[in-house]
Amino acid sequence: MLWYLFPLQLIGMITVFSGLRKFGLIMLLLSLCIGVISFKLHITDALLLNL
Amino acid sequence: MTKQYTIKNLNALFCLFICSILIMAFFIQYWLMELPCPLCLLQRFGLLSMAFGFALNAYYEPKSYHYSLAILSALFTAAVASRQILLHIVPNTGNYGSPIFGFHLYVWSFLLSNVSILFAAFLLIKNSQFNVSYSTPPFLRKTYFSLILLVILLSFANAVTTFKICGWHACPDDPKHYV
Numbered sequence: 001m002l003w004y005l006f007p008l009q010l011i012g013m014i015t016v017f018s019g020l021r022k023f024g025l026i027m028l029l030l031s032l033c034i035g036v037i038s039f040k041l042h043i044t045d046a047l048l049l050n051l
Numbered sequence: 052m053t054k055q056y057t058i059k060n061l062n063a064l065f066c067l068f069i070c071s072i073l074i075m076a077f078f079i080q081y082w083l084m085e086l087p088c089p090l091c092l093l094q095r096f097g098l099l100s101m102a103f104g105f106a107l108n109a110y111y112e113p114k115s116y117h118y119s120l121a122i123l124s125a126l127f128t129a130a131v132a133s134r135q136i137l138l139h140i141v142p143n144t145g146n147y148g149s150p151i152f153g154f155h156l157y158v159w160s161f162l163l164s165n166v167s168i169l170f171a172a173f174l175l176i177k178n179s180q181f182n183v184s185y186s187t188p189p190f191l192r193k194t195y196f197s198l199i200l201l202v203i204l205l206s207f208a209n210a211v212t213t214f215k216i217c218g219w220h221a222c223p224d225d226p227k228h229y230v
Binding site: 002005006007009010013014016017021022025026027029031032035036038039040043 | 056060073090093096097099100107116123127130131198202203206210219
């Protein structure tokens with residue numbers, strides 16, 4: 001389930017560029033956090049499959 | 052003027068370097084038909100955030116939070132890339148994709164993210180960059196603007212291709228065709 005990552009990033013980038021710089025940066029950091037969660041889920045799934 | 056814009060130009064050049072690697076990844080995806088795995092997509096995501104951090108330093112003025120975005124994204128990319136390296140580190144456990152100049156793309160991604168952290172650390176040595184008021188000449192402003200547009204365009208292209216590979220479902224571990 002990674003289809004939502006790039007649109008989130010894109011929204012963050014456009015928000016930064018439209019003038020709401022700090023809000024957009026927070027959105028970008030949020031999308032990065034979601035990326036970390038996705039990565040964590042990927043590792044957990046792999047570990048569960050191996051058990 | 053040259054000295055004043057050295058930091059901005061270095062940021063812009065590094066952003067262009069990251070973008071060229073992402074364009075190359077697209078070239079491999081469409082020309083060699085090697086579709087990206089979920090970990091590859093996460094690395095692309097991190098690289099794009101990194102490029103955007105450097106592009107913001109170039110287009111606006113260098114700020115500590117632009118650098119922090121680039122460094123955090125680089126750390127994320129390095130973590131994902133090292134996970135993929137470790138998956139294939141044992142001999143005869145296979146690999147993913149074709150090697151480029153002797154290394155696979157995830158190894159390059161790991162090296163690039165580490166180089167980015169080093170690069171940002173070296174740029175941060177110059178503290179005066181945060182106190183200068185920049186009056187960017189129009190030709191440079193247009194160049195930096197096109198750089199930001201390139202990053203946004205690459206993010207859009209990745210959003211479309213990721214949707215083409217995964218659809219609304221979980222991404223396949225070893226994708227062979229588009230949905």
